[in-house]
Amino acid sequence: MKSSLRILNVLPMSGGSLTVGRYCTTALRELGHTVEVFEAPEFCGAFRALKGQRINMERLAALENSFLQIVSQIVLAKVESFAPDLILAQAQAPLSRQTLQRLRRDKVATAMWFVEDFRVFPYWKAFARHYDVFAVIQKAPFFDLLRELGQENVLYLPLAADPAFHAPMELSNVDRRRYGADVSFLGAGYPNRHAAFRRLTSLDFRIWGNDWQADPVLTPCMQRPDERISPDEAVKIFNASKINLNLHSSIKAEPLISGGDFVNPRTFELASCAAFQLVDRRALLGELFSGREVAVFEDMPGMLEAIQHYLVRPEERRAMAQLARARVLAEHAYVHRMRALLDFARQRIGLGGADAGPADRGPAGRPSPLDGLPEDLRQDVRELLKALNLPESVSFEDLIWAVRQRRGTLSDLETSLLFLDEWRKQYARAR
Amino acid sequence: MNTYLVIQLARFGDIIQSKRLVRGLQARPRAVVHLAVDVSLVSLAELIYPGVHVHGLPVHGQRPEPERLLQGCRPVFRQWREASFERVFNLNHSGFNYILAGLFAPEQVFGYQWRHGQALRGAWPDMVFRLTRRRSVNPLNLMDYWGYFLQPALEPQAVNPAAVAKGNGIGVALAGRDARRSLPVPVLSQILAAALHATAGPAYLLGTEAERPAARQLQRALPPALQTRVRDLSGRTKWNDLMEVLGQLDLLLTPDTGIMHLAAHLGTPVTAFFLSSAWCFETGPYGAGHLVWQAGRACAPCLESQPCDQDTACLLPFTHKTVLAAMAGPGLAGRTSPPDPPAELCLLKSRVDDFGLKLHPQCGELPKSKEREAVRELLRGHCLGITPRDVATENGAAAWMYDETQWMLEQS
Numbered sequence: 001m002k003s004s005l006r007i008l009n010v011l012p013m014s015g016g017s018l019t020v021g022r023y024c025t026t027a028l029r030e031l032g033h034t035v036e037v038f039e040a041p042e043f044c045g046a047f048r049a050l051k052g053q054r055i056n057m058e059r060l061a062a063l064e065n066s067f068l069q070i071v072s073q074i075v076l077a078k079v080e081s082f083a084p085d086l087i088l089a090q091a092q093a094p095l096s097r098q099t100l101q102r103l104r105r106d107k108v109a110t111a112m113w114f115v116e117d118f119r120v121f122p123y124w125k126a127f128a129r130h131y132d133v134f135a136v137i138q139k140a141p142f143f144d145l146l147r148e149l150g151q152e153n154v155l156y157l158p159l160a161a162d163p164a165f166h167a168p169m170e171l172s173n174v175d176r177r178r179y180g181a182d183v184s185f186l187g188a189g190y191p192n193r194h195a196a197f198r199r200l201t202s203l204d205f206r207i208w209g210n211d212w213q214a215d216p217v218l219t220p221c222m223q224r225p226d227e228r229i230s231p232d233e234a235v236k237i238f239n240a241s242k243i244n245l246n247l248h249s250s251i252k253a254e255p256l257i258s259g260g261d262f263v264n265p266r267t268f269e270l271a272s273c274a275a276f277q278l279v280d281r282r283a284l285l286g287e288l289f290s291g292r293e294v295a296v297f298e299d300m301p302g303m304l305e306a307i308q309h310y311l312v313r314p315e316e317r318r319a320m321a322q323l324a325r326a327r328v329l330a331e332h333a334y335v336h337r338m339r340a341l342l343d344f345a346r347q348r349i350g351l352g353g354a355d356a357g358p359a360d361r362g363p364a365g366r367p368s369p370l371d372g373l374p375e376d377l378r379q380d381v382r383e384l385l386k387a388l389n390l391p392e393s394v395s396f397e398d399l400i401w402a403v404r405q406r407r408g409t410l411s412d413l414e415t416s417l418l419f420l421d422e423w424r425k426q427y428a429r430a431r
Numbered sequence: 432m433n434t435y436l437v438i439q440l441a442r443f444g445d446i447i448q449s450k451r452l453v454r455g456l457q458a459r460p461r462a463v464v465h466l467a468v469d470v471s472l473v474s475l476a477e478l479i480y481p482g483v484h485v486h487g488l489p490v491h492g493q494r495p496e497p498e499r500l501l502q503g504c505r506p507v508f509r510q511w512r513e514a515s516f517e518r519v520f521n522l523n524h525s526g527f528n529y530i531l532a533g534l535f536a537p538e539q540v541f542g543y544q545w546r547h548g549q550a551l552r553g554a555w556p557d558m559v560f561r562l563t564r565r566r567s568v569n570p571l572n573l574m575d576y577w578g579y580f581l582q583p584a585l586e587p588q589a590v591n592p593a594a595v596a597k598g599n600g601i602g603v604a605l606a607g608r609d610a611r612r613s614l615p616v617p618v619l620s621q622i623l624a625a626a627l628h629a630t631a632g633p634a635y636l637l638g639t640e641a642e643r644p645a646a647r648q649l650q651r652a653l654p655p656a657l658q659t660r661v662r663d664l665s666g667r668t669k670w671n672d673l674m675e676v677l678g679q680l681d682l683l684l685t686p687d688t689g690i691m692h693l694a695a696h697l698g699t700p701v702t703a704f705f706l707s708s709a710w711c712f713e714t715g716p717y718g719a720g721h722l723v724w725q726a727g728r729a730c731a732p733c734l735e736s737q738p739c740d741q742d743t744a745c746l747l748p749f750t751h752k753t754v755l756a757a758m759a760g761p762g763l764a765g766r767t768s769p770p771d772p773p774a775e776l777c778l779l780k781s782r783v784d785d786f787g788l789k790l791h792p793q794c795g796e797l798p799k800s801k802e803r804e805a806v807r808e809l810l811r812g813h814c815l816g817i818t819p820r821d822v823a824t825e826n827g828a829a830a831w832m833y834d835e836t837q838w839m840l841e842q843s
Contacts, residue, residue, distance in 0.1 A: 200514045340561055353551045372496075372497060372498055373498050373501070374502070377498065398517065409512075410533035410534055411512075412505050412508035412509040412512055412543075414533075415508045415530060415531065415534050416504045416508060418502065418530040418533070419488075419527065419530055420497055420501060422526040423489075423495065426494075
């Protein structure tokens with residue numbers, strides 16, 4: 001186990017990468033790191049309100065820019081008080097270039113996990129070089145393009161799942177009726193999906209998700225159109241469906257199967273749920289899942305044929321789905337991704353400094369909160385560590401940070417520990 | 432029962448300057464008042480506030496061993512959590528105070544608050560914080576600042592008795608916490624000698640063990656005939672001894688000290704000397720009938736934490752013949768108004784009005800008196816909720832005392 005780090009996770013205001021960001025937080029904590037989260041979505045309301053002012057466009061642009069600068073300043077203030085070893089950000093995290101430059105000057109390491117298609121979301125060109133580490137979900141030619149722009153620390157980091165959340169579940173009969181179907185699809189309405197799914201309307205086929213344009217042919221299949229499906233409901237849909245179709249999006253209607261490179265999060269989430277999936281061929285899919293774990297189709301006839309084949313073979317479906325979950329547990333959980341990212345950062349930018357190494361989680365030389373306490377108190381602190389999901393070897397500083405993050409009123413023990421911390425700070429200042 | 436907790440973790444003088452608040456709470460119906468102070472000040476607090484439950488926490492002094500600190504504090508915190516305080520008055524902008532606020536729901540806490548790990552200032556401390564950035568126009572005595580944590584506040588007249596000479600000589604407080612704020616021995620000895628000429632009683636030198644060398648120097652610096660009248664009590668008084676001595680004096684000569692506040696608490700007349708970073712409008716003796724000599728150079732009040740680049744020039748006027756003449760005047764030292772004030776020094780006399788302590792110049796002038804008065808009027812209207820007497824005067828102060836956040840955001 002590598003040494004424990006202090007990581008500030010700067011979430012984006014909204015979008016798919018926000019969900020990924022939250023899974024990163026969980027995974028990093030699971031790995032024993034102290035994670036502080038910058039909850040950018042809490043600022044989203046104010047940002048949206050700006051857009052509703054019916055004001056001059058130039059003025060609006062200037063105000064939006066000022067607002068983002070303020071949000072960036074708040075991140076800097078958080079950095080000042082939390083003193084992270086690393087700032088992790090996901091695509092669209094509110095870190096301005098000025099802020100990133102300031103962080104680099106202050107020697108605060110930054111890492112971006114860019115979980116977007118670089119062709120569709122091209123803004124990385126202006127920002128990539130300002131991060132110390134740039135993790136991406138695509139390979140060539142993206143790697144070379146990034147290097148050309150001066151970003152040398154590029155890591156291929158495919159998406160993942162959270163096996164504790166994306167898990168097989170027993171559904172009630174009601175839920176099975178509500179969410180189940182022979183064939184299901186969950187996702188946004190892209191042109192290639194519109195075109196492909198028109199061919200499935202004769203089946204027991206349900207479509208879930210938002211951003212679907214009105215389409216009379218698909219209307220009978222649409223479930224709660226324009227409603228965003230929560231992650232909890234998504235897991236139920238995955239578990240309730242015999243075949244989960246997973247057709248990667250494309251902004252073009254043709255070809256229906258775009259043959260792109262990156263693998264979407266749904267692939268990992270379905271696998272993690274041990275839900276059977278039929279997924280379109282992707283250039284990077286083969287190294288993540290084998291044909292024994294997920295069923296792959298190359299074109300429309302192949303998709304239709306596979307549906308017919310697997311619908312009547314529940315055992316085959318179950319066997320593949322179980323293998324897929326085993327693969328996720330072994331290789332494709334967010335903890336694997338976060339571990340890979342931190343290992344890369346340690347190796348490339350010396351993240352964690354002298355503390356990094358195959359030691360236990362408690363940073364070497366730092367006092368443990370249990371040191372020197374009488375047994376009764378020690379037991380209470382142990383209980384607190386357990387409640388905070390912290391190991392006994394956590395440093396005193398990290399325990400204090402975790403206590404400060406607690407919501408509501410403090411207990412007498414928590415207050416006592418913070419009081420002790422205040423003494424330590426005052427003593428340090430006096431020296 | 433209405434149970435209140437006051438958290439006052441500062442020093443000796445601050446314990447006494449919380450009196451308007453603490454006594455105000457005690458005066459409420461069916462009130463039970465708890466007071467948290469540094470552990471070294473528990474017995475003092477018990478003397479000042481009979482009937483108040485005093486809790487000691489280790490905040491100043493030697494760093495305690497972690498396990499002893501945890502074992503000592505935890506039962507107190509547990510007791511507080513179980514006490515169902517109606518309100519908690521958290522008086523200091525310090526890390527300890529913010530943490531203690533975390534024991535309670537934010538709505539319970541007045542003053543310095545804690546919400547989910549974020550330290551916050553309430554509306555009144557926030558406003559006064561702005562004021563402390565312009566100290567030269569600050570008219571707000573600390574007793575009144577803390578007093579207005581409670582609404583309505585205790586009547587200012589009910590806080591300390593008016594100053595009356597008690598007949599047993601002069602006391603001399605030897606030093607405050609910062610040496611630059613106190614008169615050095617050669618200056619103090621001249622002032623004490625002048626005051627002793629005006630009375631036949633003894634002179635008591637008061638201070639801690641640390642002030643004993645200064646006490647010996649002061650005694651030796653006096654003319655031999657006066658030396659025999661000196662009783663050196665430095666380092667020899669417990670809190671109750673100190674209160675007994677102070678309570679019998681005709682006059683206390685003092686810089687800005689806790690002893691000064693204790694004398695004012697007892698209604699013993701004070702003549703105080705404020706210079707350097709000491710600003711009598713903030714921490715002058717509370718109650719009617721005290722005198723303060725306040726240095727009034729353009730740089731006053733300065734910052735304790737910054738070195739003086741003027742060679743403490745604000746000290747010079749204190750040896751002016753007018754000061755010495757006033758100390759030696761008839762009646763008792765310093766009771767008269769000298770006609771010829773030295774430059775950059777002002778003698779002020781204390782009174783209390785409906786808002787709080789007010790210092791009236793007796794001779795000399797201090798800069799920015801009009802601005803200070805305008806701020807005081809604004810604060811008076813703010814705290815008492817009354818119609819302005821002169822809104823045009825207040826307007827200038829309102830422009831910087833009231834900021835956008837107060838106008839636009841909900842105030843806690």
